[in-house]
Amino acid sequence: MPDTRRLLKERIAGTAMLVLTAVSILLTAAIGIGLYIRSEPLLARHSLGSLLTSSVWKPMKGEFGFFPFIMGTLWVTCLALFIALPLSLLSAIYLSEYAAPRIRRMVVPIVDLLSGIPPVVYGVWGVLFVVPLIQRSAGTDVTHFTSGYSVLAGAIVLAVMIFPLLISILFEVFSGVPLEMKNASLSLGATQWQTIKFVLLKKSAPGILAATALAVSRSFGETIAVLMVCGNMPLAPHAVTDACYPLPALIANNYGEMLSVPMYDSALLFAAFILFVIIFLFNLLSRIVLARIEKNLV
Amino acid sequence: MKKLEEQFFKTLMILATLLIVGSFFGIIFTILKKGLPAMNMDMITQIPQGGYYQGSKGGVLNAIAGSLFLALGASALALAASLPIVMYLNVYLKKSSVLGRITRLSFDVLFGIPSIVYGTFAFTLMIYFGNKASLLAGIITVAALVVPVMVRTMDEAFRSCPKELSDAAYSLGATRWETAKVLVLQAVSGIQTAVLLAFGRAIGDTAAVMFTAGFGDHIPSSLASPAPTLPLAIFFQLSSPSEAVQARAYASALILTFIVLVISIASRLLGKRLQKNKTRS
Numbered sequence: 001m002p003d004t005r006r007l008l009k010e011r012i013a014g015t016a017m018l019v020l021t022a023v024s025i026l027l028t029a030a031i032g033i034g035l036y037i038r039s040e041p042l043l044a045r046h047s048l049g050s051l052l053t054s055s056v057w058k059p060m061k062g063e064f065g066f067f068p069f070i071m072g073t074l075w076v077t078c079l080a081l082f083i084a085l086p087l088s089l090l091s092a093i094y095l096s097e098y099a100a101p102r103i104r105r106m107v108v109p110i111v112d113l114l115s116g117i118p119p120v121v122y123g124v125w126g127v128l129f130v131v132p133l134i135q136r137s138a139g140t141d142v143t144h145f146t147s148g149y150s151v152l153a154g155a156i157v158l159a160v161m162i163f164p165l166l167i168s169i170l171f172e173v174f175s176g177v178p179l180e181m182k183n184a185s186l187s188l189g190a191t192q193w194q195t196i197k198f199v200l201l202k203k204s205a206p207g208i209l210a211a212t213a214l215a216v217s218r219s220f221g222e223t224i225a226v227l228m229v230c231g232n233m234p235l236a237p238h239a240v241t242d243a244c245y246p247l248p249a250l251i252a253n254n255y256g257e258m259l260s261v262p263m264y265d266s267a268l269l270f271a272a273f274i275l276f277v278i279i280f281l282f283n284l285l286s287r288i289v290l291a292r293i294e295k296n297l298v
Numbered sequence: 299m300k301k302l303e304e305q306f307f308k309t310l311m312i313l314a315t316l317l318i319v320g321s322f323f324g325i326i327f328t329i330l331k332k333g334l335p336a337m338n339m340d341m342i343t344q345i346p347q348g349g350y351y352q353g354s355k356g357g358v359l360n361a362i363a364g365s366l367f368l369a370l371g372a373s374a375l376a377l378a379a380s381l382p383i384v385m386y387l388n389v390y391l392k393k394s395s396v397l398g399r400i401t402r403l404s405f406d407v408l409f410g411i412p413s414i415v416y417g418t419f420a421f422t423l424m425i426y427f428g429n430k431a432s433l434l435a436g437i438i439t440v441a442a443l444v445v446p447v448m449v450r451t452m453d454e455a456f457r458s459c460p461k462e463l464s465d466a467a468y469s470l471g472a473t474r475w476e477t478a479k480v481l482v483l484q485a486v487s488g489i490q491t492a493v494l495l496a497f498g499r500a501i502g503d504t505a506a507v508m509f510t511a512g513f514g515d516h517i518p519s520s521l522a523s524p525a526p527t528l529p530l531a532i533f534f535q536l537s538s539p540s541e542a543v544q545a546r547a548y549a550s551a552l553i554l555t556f557i558v559l560v561i562s563i564a565s566r567l568l569g570k571r572l573q574k575n576k577t578r579s
Binding site (some may be wrong): 120123 | 303304306310311314328379382403405414419476498502529547562
């Protein structure tokens with residue numbers, strides 16, 4: 001009798017856990033579908049092409065051109081990656097190939113702490129340090145007046161935010177390269193740097209790509225830190241010192257207010273839908289690549 | 299030539315690492331330098347008085363309390379959801395299970411979905427069901443945001459449990475549910491790390507609580523009342539034209555940074571201490 005009770009417990013627990021697992025997986029789909037349904041009214045009025053390429057943003061007149069916001073997002077993301085990727089690569093190579101265990105034990109916890117700093121604190125740092133720095137360095141140039149609140153400020157803040165993500169994934173990718181391969185190269189007379197260049201980097205190319213894709217999607221979605229330093233002007237930027245207005249900032253600044261304006265909430269949810277789709281795809285692809293890499297190791 | 303190239307890149311690598319480490323200390327330095335002068339007892343013991351955002355007296359106790367309630371609630375709720383999922387993945391499912399692979403992949407993907415998307419999605423649901431912004435709505439949204447963090451961290455802890463342990467449990471006639479409970483004890487340090495990580499993420503998040511938790515000058519008294527949070531308090535104070543109010547934003551940022559750093563460091567220390575008492579495989 002007690003045995004049947006134990007088995008019953010086992011069954012019930014199993015079913016409950018299965019349901020919970022299924023629900024949490026379905027959450028991803030629910031978010032995607034929910035955002036799509038809510039952006040449907042906008043998509044019924046305007047064609048996808050005109051929404052993505054028009055620069056006119058006049059919600060009161062029912063004109064929703066997302067081009068400036070998409071460009072703002074792309075500028076900030078690309079520039080952040082341009083800053084963060086080389087630095088993170090160099091640092092991750094150093095940590096995995098050169099650094100003494102003692103130094104690694106000192107650096108890795110600091111990188112972890114960096115990843116724990118809340119986005120809003122990064123934003124405050126950007127306002128207090130990065131923005132004035134840009135303003136001062138560009139201040140004398142009259143033709144390119146800048147308040148400092150710019151693409152560049154957003155990109156620098158974002159770059160620091162994605163350092164920990166990039167370094168931790170790259171470090172793992174590098175430590176996955178078999179030691180025998182490196183030793184073979186070294187024993188043929190290659191220097192350590194040559195081994196890194198021809199063996200390590202080549203072998204980890206898919207992993208580096210996957211890490212980059214994750215960093216891109218992280219930069220795409222970062223909201224508050226970027227919003228605080230990028231100036232929020234609905235114009236496509238032409239220089240790194242121009243202000244810009246990325247998609248997440250658009251949503252954060254406007255959603256929840258003025259919902260009486262027709263189509264406005266639909267337009268903002270469409271912005272969220274764009275973010276969701278792009279980030280979902282980037283994440284999915286890079287995670288599949290990373291899982292493959294991990295499997296080859298075992 | 300080869301040597302020169304080697305030396306050149308090694309120097310670059312060290313410089314890059316120094317820059318990254320330096321940026322952490324740079325951020326802490328900036329926050330301390332600007333935050334400390336504005337810091338006083340009122341900041342952490344008072345709620346905002348009338349006209350606080352124009353420079354009147356008061357502090358951000360409401361936001362500190364709101365943030366703590368929200369992060370505690372969200373971590374507890376997320377733990378209640380994540381633990382069964384991780385137990386199911388590791389005990390009930392076989393290693394080669396397709397469902398297990400799909401589940402892990404979808405949590406990895408969910409992990410990347412930005413908090414603004416969670417926030418907007420939750421808010422559309424709230425409009426649909428006619429709910430107002432409240433502590434409870436904030437807790438649920440942030441819990442959904444941190445479940446992936448928890449599942450990933452705890453999954454690793456469960457996976458590193460020695461196989462002999464579950465074999466031993468099974469050979470004594472334990473059911474899978476009973477074995478799972480044994481494994482929980484073994485993975486307790488990983489669970490603790492996961493909870494602290496989630497707590498840190500929950501207390502620092504802005505975009506998910508912006509629409510869902512609301513804001514107010516009082517300490518939330520029930521799950522249905524709006525919950526002010528520190529990140530939003532920082533954001534609002536910083537947007538003020540008054541310099542005195544901006545200074546309070548710096549002090550608030552200092553408080554938030556302090557809380558988050560204490561949690562990060564505590565989780566590292568706890569993790570190390572518990573590791574020692576673990577059965578080794």
